[in-house]
Amino acid sequence: MREVFRRLSPDAPYFPDHLVSIQSGPDSMIRHVWQTAAVCLVKDSPHPLRILEVGSWAGHSSLTWAEAMAKFERDGTLLCVDPWGRYFAAEDLKPEGTAYRAMDAAVDLDLIYGLFLHNIGFADKRVRVDHIRGRFDEVAPYLADGQFDIVYIDGSHYYADVAHDIAAAKRLVRDGGFICGDDLEHQLADVDDAFVRTNLAKDFARDPKGRGMHPGVTLAVAEAFGRVADYSGFWIMRREGDGFREVELHQAQVFIPSHLREVDKHALYAWMKQSGLFG
Numbered sequence: 001m002r003e004v005f006r007r008l009s010p011d012a013p014y015f016p017d018h019l020v021s022i023q024s025g026p027d028s029m030i031r032h033v034w035q036t037a038a039v040c041l042v043k044d045s046p047h048p049l050r051i052l053e054v055g056s057w058a059g060h061s062s063l064t065w066a067e068a069m070a071k072f073e074r075d076g077t078l079l080c081v082d083p084w085g086r087y088f089a090a091e092d093l094k095p096e097g098t099a100y101r102a103m104d105a106a107v108d109l110d111l112i113y114g115l116f117l118h119n120i121g122f123a124d125k126r127v128r129v130d131h132i133r134g135r136f137d138e139v140a141p142y143l144a145d146g147q148f149d150i151v152y153i154d155g156s157h158y159y160a161d162v163a164h165d166i167a168a169a170k171r172l173v174r175d176g177g178f179i180c181g182d183d184l185e186h187q188l189a190d191v192d193d194a195f196v197r198t199n200l201a202k203d204f205a206r207d208p209k210g211r212g213m214h215p216g217v218t219l220a221v222a223e224a225f226g227r228v229a230d231y232s233g234f235w236i237m238r239r240e241g242d243g244f245r246e247v248e249l250h251q252a253q254v255f256i257p258s259h260l261r262e263v264d265k266h267a268l269y270a271w272m273k274q275s276g277l278f279g
């Protein structure tokens with residue numbers, strides 16, 4: 001399969017829309033910039049950087065981690081853990097024509113794993129990219145404590161999985177390192193607790209006020225940390241001994257990753273200029 005993608009896109013990563021290969025809408029592309037900020041803040045670590053990504057899909061966020069390590073002139077390793085298999089609950093697969101069904105169809109043909117391998121082949125050669133094909137709850141027990149500078153959680157968004165992934169990440173991140181994740185549209189304290197708890201069987205739900213959220217992410221993050229530092233859905237906490245603290249990202253150097261679509265780069269650039277948050 002990788003060879004097919006090589007022929008379709010020999011000189012660049014490939015993120016076709018019909019394979020839902022980019023896992024977030026244009027408004028969420030900013031999280032790639034926050035990813036680069038997180039790497040900037042650990043770049044002075046005295047040893048080669050180690051980042052763990054839980055949930056890689058077609059490698060869109062993986063390439064951002066790899067480019068950030070290279071750009072900040074750090075040797076490093078990115079470990080991607082993903083089963084590249086079906087994971088959506090029956091409830092989410094009932095409606096026809098959803099992205100969930102399209103994603104399941106793509107993994108049934110093993111297209112996404114092939115796409116990931118193709119795309120990751122374009123990662124900067126200063127960065128080593130390893131991957132393990134499996135669910136994180138199967139893989140985590142084999143990983144040693146305190147070895148990662150950053151653990152990024154973007155696997156299954158169902159409550160039990162996120163709760164597991166955060167608990168494992170707490171063990172795997174080094175003191176001073178970061179645990180971060182995607183798709184925290186709303187923190188638990190800001191929405192109706194009962195709504196969140198009654199919608200845990202769904203990947204995504206919209207409350208009566210029209211606010212969209214991933215209920216499993218909202219609840220698991222709140223239970224693990226309370227309120228977290230949240231940058232447009234990208235949440236991040238620093239390990240300090242046995243505790244965790246919010247991370248301030250605005251002072252970090254950032255850049256727009258090269259593999260983003262031109263339209264997204266322009267929108268991000270305009271947003272960054274207008275926000276005045278970045279130098």
Ligand SMILES: C[S@@+](CC[C@H](N)C(=O)[O-])C[C@H]1O[C@@H](n2cnc3c(N)ncnc32)[C@H](O)[C@@H]1O
Nearest residue numbers: 023055056057060061082087135136154155156
């Ligand atoms: C939201 S997508 C990841 C998107 C990717 N980080 C990006 O931004 O391009 C979720 C991914 O988590 C993977 N996944 C599902 N269950 C998982 C589990 N238990 N452990 C690790 N990964 C899992 C899925 O196969 C899928 O690739």
